[in-house]
Amino acid sequence: MALVVQKYGGTSMGSIERIRNVAKRVAKTYDAGNDMVVVVSAMSGETNKLVALANEICEFPDTREYDVLVASGEQVSIALLAMCLKSMGYKAKSYHGWQIPIITDSAFSKARIESIDDTKVRADLKDGSIVIVAGFQGVDKDGNITTLGRGGSDTSAVAVAAAFKADVCEIFTDVDGVYTTDPNICQDARKIEKVSYDEMLELASLGAKVLQIRSVEFAKKYNVDIHVRSSFNENPGTMVTKEDKDMEAVLVSGIAYDKNEAKIAVMGVPDKPGVAAKILSPLSEANISVDMIVQNVSEGDLTDFTFTVTRADFKKALAITKEVAKEINAKDVAEDENISKISIVGVGMRSHAGVATQMFQTLAKEGINIQMISTSEIKVSVIVDAKYTELAVRVLHEAFGLSGK
Amino acid sequence: MALVVQKYGGTSMGSIERIRNVAKRVAKTYDAGNDMVVVVSAMSGETNKLVALANEICEFPDTREYDVLVASGEQVSIALLAMCLKSMGYKAKSYHGWQIPIITDSAFSKARIESIDDTKVRADLKDGSIVIVAGFQGVDKDGNITTLGRGGSDTSAVAVAAAFKADVCEIFTDVDGVYTTDPNICQDARKIEKVSYDEMLELASLGAKVLQIRSVEFAKKYNVDIHVRSSFNENPGTMVTKEDKDMEAVLVSGIAYDKNEAKIAVMGVPDKPGVAAKILSPLSEANISVDMIVQNVSEGDLTDFTFTVTRADFKKALAITKEVAKEINAKDVAEDENISKISIVGVGMRSHAGVATQMFQTLAKEGINIQMISTSEIKVSVIVDAKYTELAVRVLHEAFGLSGK
Numbered sequence: 001m002a003l004v005v006q007k008y009g010g011t012s013m014g015s016i017e018r019i020r021n022v023a024k025r026v027a028k029t030y031d032a033g034n035d036m037v038v039v040v041s042a043m044s045g046e047t048n049k050l051v052a053l054a055n056e057i058c059e060f061p062d063t064r065e066y067d068v069l070v071a072s073g074e075q076v077s078i079a080l081l082a083m084c085l086k087s088m089g090y091k092a093k094s095y096h097g098w099q100i101p102i103i104t105d106s107a108f109s110k111a112r113i114e115s116i117d118d119t120k121v122r123a124d125l126k127d128g129s130i131v132i133v134a135g136f137q138g139v140d141k142d143g144n145i146t147t148l149g150r151g152g153s154d155t156s157a158v159a160v161a162a163a164f165k166a167d168v169c170e171i172f173t174d175v176d177g178v179y180t181t182d183p184n185i186c187q188d189a190r191k192i193e194k195v196s197y198d199e200m201l202e203l204a205s206l207g208a209k210v211l212q213i214r215s216v217e218f219a220k221k222y223n224v225d226i227h228v229r230s231s232f233n234e235n236p237g238t239m240v241t242k243e244d245k246d247m248e249a250v251l252v253s254g255i256a257y258d259k260n261e262a263k264i265a266v267m268g269v270p271d272k273p274g275v276a277a278k279i280l281s282p283l284s285e286a287n288i289s290v291d292m293i294v295q296n297v298s299e300g301d302l303t304d305f306t307f308t309v310t311r312a313d314f315k316k317a318l319a320i321t322k323e324v325a326k327e328i329n330a331k332d333v334a335e336d337e338n339i340s341k342i343s344i345v346g347v348g349m350r351s352h353a354g355v356a357t358q359m360f361q362t363l364a365k366e367g368i369n370i371q372m373i374s375t376s377e378i379k380v381s382v383i384v385d386a387k388y389t390e391l392a393v394r395v396l397h398e399a400f401g402l403s404g405k
Numbered sequence: 406m407a408l409v410v411q412k413y414g415g416t417s418m419g420s421i422e423r424i425r426n427v428a429k430r431v432a433k434t435y436d437a438g439n440d441m442v443v444v445v446s447a448m449s450g451e452t453n454k455l456v457a458l459a460n461e462i463c464e465f466p467d468t469r470e471y472d473v474l475v476a477s478g479e480q481v482s483i484a485l486l487a488m489c490l491k492s493m494g495y496k497a498k499s500y501h502g503w504q505i506p507i508i509t510d511s512a513f514s515k516a517r518i519e520s521i522d523d524t525k526v527r528a529d530l531k532d533g534s535i536v537i538v539a540g541f542q543g544v545d546k547d548g549n550i551t552t553l554g555r556g557g558s559d560t561s562a563v564a565v566a567a568a569f570k571a572d573v574c575e576i577f578t579d580v581d582g583v584y585t586t587d588p589n590i591c592q593d594a595r596k597i598e599k600v601s602y603d604e605m606l607e608l609a610s611l612g613a614k615v616l617q618i619r620s621v622e623f624a625k626k627y628n629v630d631i632h633v634r635s636s637f638n639e640n641p642g643t644m645v646t647k648e649d650k651d652m653e654a655v656l657v658s659g660i661a662y663d664k665n666e667a668k669i670a671v672m673g674v675p676d677k678p679g680v681a682a683k684i685l686s687p688l689s690e691a692n693i694s695v696d697m698i699v700q701n702v703s704e705g706d707l708t709d710f711t712f713t714v715t716r717a718d719f720k721k722a723l724a725i726t727k728e729v730a731k732e733i734n735a736k737d738v739a740e741d742e743n744i745s746k747i748s749i750v751g752v753g754m755r756s757h758a759g760v761a762t763q764m765f766q767t768l769a770k771e772g773i774n775i776q777m778i779s780t781s782e783i784k785v786s787v788i789v790d791a792k793y794t795e796l797a798v799r800v801l802h803e804a805f806g807l808s809g810k
Contacts, residue, residue: 016461050481056421057485058492065491068499069484072477076455079474080462086470087463094473098503099548143504 002167003035003125007135007157010044011174012231013077019043022231023084025172026130030090035125037164039135039157040081042073047150060316063108067137067147071097074134074153082132091129095121097146098139102156104146107287111138111146112214113155116163133160151212158215162222169224171211172231177238178203178210180402181255185390188403193236195253196243202345202379203256216240243347251355252346252400255393259340259386261291262314263371264307264321268331271303278328279305282320288313292341292374292383302331306372308383311337339371340389343381344396356380362399368392407572408440408530412540412562415449416579417636418482424448427636428489430577431535435495440530442569444540444562445486447478452555465721468513472542472552476502479539479558487537496534500526502551503544507561509551512692516543516551517619518560521568538565556617563620567627574629576616577636582643583608583615585807586660590795593808598641600658601648607750607784608661621645648752656760657751657805660798664745664791666696667719668776669726670711673736683733684710687725693718697746697779697788707736711777713788716742744776745794748786749801761785767804773797 006029008022022040030036041047050070054061061069078094085092097104100121104111121131135153138146148155154171161169175183176191178200183189195203197220204213210228219226219240229237247253269275276295283290288309296304309317318335325333342363349355359380363370368391372383384392397403411434413427427445435441446452455475459466466474483499490497502509505526509516526536540558543551553560559576566574580588581596583605588594600608602625610618615633624631624645634642652658674680681700688695693714701709714722723740730738747768754760764785768775773796777788789797802808 016458019462053421053481053485054488057424057489060492061488062491065484065487065499068501069481069488072480072484075477075480076458076474079470079477080458082470083459083466083474084462086467087465094470096473096550145501 001033001035003037003164004029005037005039005157005161005164005166005169007039007153007169007171008041008231009153009171009173010041010047012172013040013042013081014044016080019077019080019084023081023088025231026085027088027090030130036130037121037125037133037160037166038081038130039133039153039160040074040077041135041153042077046073046076064144067108068145071134071137071145071147074136078132078134085130085132091127092132093124093129094132094134096134097137098143100133102138102159104138104140104148106140106142106144106146108144109147110149110287111140113138113148113159116159118163121164148214149212152214154212154215155218158218158222158224158226161224162218166224168227169219170227170229172229173210174230174232175210176230176233176235177228178240178254180253181393181397182257185257185393186397186403188397190402192238192253194239194241194247196247196347197240198243198378199247199253199345199347200240202343202376203254211240247347248351249348250346251348251352252344252402253348254345255396255400255402256343256345257340257389257393259389260311261308261339261341262311263336263339263383264309264318265334265336266305266321266325266330267334268302269305270329271301275303275328276305279321279324280307282324283309283317286316286320288317288320292372292381294372308339308341308372338386339383340386340392341381341383342389342392342396343379344400345379347378349378358399359396362395363392366391366395406438406440408442408569409434410442410444410562410566410569410571410574412444412558412574412576413446413636414558414576414578415446415452417577418445418447418486419449421485424482424485424489428486428493430636431490432493432495435535441535442526442530442538442565442571443486443535444538444558444565445479445482446540446558447482451478451481469549472513473550476539476542476550476552479541483537483539490535490537496532497537498529498534499537499539501539502542503548505538507543507564509543509545509553511545511547511549511551513549514552515554515692516545518543518553518564521564523568526569553619554617557619559617559620560623563623563627563629563631566629567623571629573632574624575632575634577634578615579635579637580615581635581638581640582633583645583659585658586798586802587662590662590798591802593802595807597643597658599644599646599652601652601752602645603648603783604652604658604750604752605645607748607781608659616645652752653756654753655751656753656757657749657807658753659750660801660805660807661748661750662745662794662798664794665716666713666744666746667716668711668713668741668744668788669723670709670739670741671726671730671735672709672739673707674710675734676706676708680708680733681710684726684729685712687729688714688722691721691725693722693725697777697786699777713744713746713777743791744788745791745797746786746788747794747797747801748784749805750784752783754783763804764801767800768797771796771800
């Protein structure tokens with residue numbers, strides 16, 4: 001008898017009819033003789049609706065209360081799924097994060113899981129119950145509700161799989177697996193059968209939207225195999241697993257894009273040591289993650305300092321940066337929400353030169369100007385004008401031979 | 406410095422704009438130098454939406470999961486109100502039932518409050534925080550979420566007021582107070598300035614809809630004065646308090662109606678001792694409250710046994726009764742959802758005879774047939790065809806001299 005952790009996202013849970021289908025799929029795996037822990041997200045659209053309420057009531061919602069608000073979405077899902085399974089004659093029991101408990105730190109809206117107590121859930125599993133866990137949320141040591149950030153249910157699922165030493169963690173979503181790029185943009189996109197944790201980290205963090213980045217970090221740390229697959233069919237999806245030789249043979253595994261960032265540039269900064277820290281530390285104190293950072297060549301004693309943040313943090317980051325800019329006598333602060341990040345990813349890059357060059361040439365040929373560049377061992381990212389997103393993805397997908405079978 | 410408990414219902418919390426108004430009113434009372442605990446309901450319509458989801462997914466939703474589902478409505482309200490107060494510069498902190506905790510028994514959907522721990526909330530009050538509590542819900546000893554039944558937020562508020570020995574418990578609602586009857590039915594209805602706990606109990610349990618019955622029981626037990634008033638104006642409302650001499654001078658204080666019951670009749674029951682218990686005990690085991698009970702005169706060895714339950718319990722009660730009817734060889738089970746309960750209430754009845762007779766004569770004059778009768782010291786209730794509800798209320802209101810000022 002195996003222990004299977006399944007996670008169903010918002011689209012899979014998006015209506016009563018779809019929840020019934022999830023229940024049937026869960027029941028099928030249970031009937032095959034497995035212990036089952038099911039992690040679910042809020043019904044699609046619900047979290048956005050709650051976020052809209054928060055933004056309507058005030059400009060900067062208190063983060064503790066924000067988490068209380070948005071965590072209510074999963075509460076609805078777990079109850080409905082448990083009801084449905086019970087009405088089908090199965091033992092089922094829903095759990096909030098705080099009931100297990102899933103203990104996190106107190107970084108509201110971006111909390112990190114610290115520990116998961118398996119006592120109660122183990123007892124239920126032993127009793128033959130299907131255990132349903134609210135994704136996306138936990139509780140801190142003081143009993144405050146916390147959430148893990150958008151897409152946090154993936155992380156919940158992998159963390160639960162790790163804590164319970166599950167045999168497999170199946171993440172059900174509305175796509176068939178991880179693709180070489182977004183099929184909505186590029187019709188030739190192809191499903192990847194197997195991808196390494198590191199590649200997936202880059203693809204996820206760069207906006208491939210299939211798995212939340214932290215869930216992959218967790219999976220890598222605890223060596224949890226993730227099977228990403230569709231809740232709408234029985235096809236095998238993509239296995240996210242340890243790197244192997246086959247993977248290295250491929251130069252670029254996928255092209256990712258992310259329209260969810262915005263650019264802030266501090267212009268005319270006195271070029272002295274410590275300036276970068278002065279600009280960035282108030283942001284990290286406010287728990288804002290900065291993604292790409294570029295410091296341009298100085299003109300005389302002045303330099304331009306440019307960085308990107310997520311759009312969710314943009315307003316707050318801009319306000320903080322304007323404060324700092326005054327303090328350090330910068331000339332001006334420029335902003336641009338109209339950008340897009342395009343990235344090529346592949347463990348094969350480690351052993352092949354010239355991949356970045358080929359990327360820049362491909363974009364140049366289409367007249368796409370590159371605003372910022374950032375590289376790592378297995379990826380190259382560029383910031384371009386948002387209007388070029390689709391074009392850039394398509395030409396790169398073609399250039400690196402990812403199209404078709 | 407006084408401790409004020411305020412409770413705002415679903416209509417008062419029905420939109421972002423209304424929540425802002427609630428926040429302003431709370432802030433005003435706080436600024437006047439009071440400690441504040443605010444109990445809130447779900448935004449109007451939300452609980453109904455959640456109940457509809459439950460009924461859509463299965464016929465008899467599991468009660469534990471049902472409570473998990475419907476408790477999510479208040480979670481949204483507490484977070485939004487706390488956010489709003491914080492954005493106005495006040496210290497505020499939201500609490501779920503389980504965070505305080507408000508400990509209840511495990512009768513899901515009808516749980517009763519057993520104890521309220523005041524440690525955490527006292528600390529927050531001392532710290533100058535406005536404490537916002539989710540109404541309608543608690544947690545049982547095993548950590549399961551429970552709810553107190555529809556209108557349970559009133560009970561939460563009074564229980565919190567009792568536990569914290571609050572100086573006053575203000576229940577804000579969408580009406581100006583308790584009326585002699587429903588102003589929507591009878592234009593002459595008049596606001597009552599002061600009403601006794603017992604009268605209010607009858608009025609509330611009979612469907613006056615202003616206060617939940619259990620909140621009044623709680624208030625009576627712990628001697629909490631309740632001030633029922635409108636959240637949309639500054640008018641004084643109705644004080645619900647201990648009985649006094651003035652109240653006794655009035656024959657009938659109010660006319661209540663309740664369209665939320667349904668009738669079940671077990672026909673042709675063998676008229677033996679213990680039959681009533683046989684019919685009723687499976688219902689009470691299923692946690693279904695039976696309201697009015699009538700056993701008709703026997704024909705030969707057979708009797709008819711008729712009772713009413715709330716419409717929410719009706720389907721379940723009918724199924725159980727049909728089972729029992731088979732066991733006890735009853736001839737048939739008849740059902741009627743199309744009924745209405747009309748009641749006259751007043752502590753003055755204790756010292757005046759003939760009130761019931763006057764009621765029956767008034768109804769007879771209008772050709773309204775009485776199907777069932779039930780009386781207590783301070784009220785008389787009758788079951789009539791639902792179509793006569795409004796007519797019956799109006800003629801009784803007139804007959805007992807309640808109209809106008």
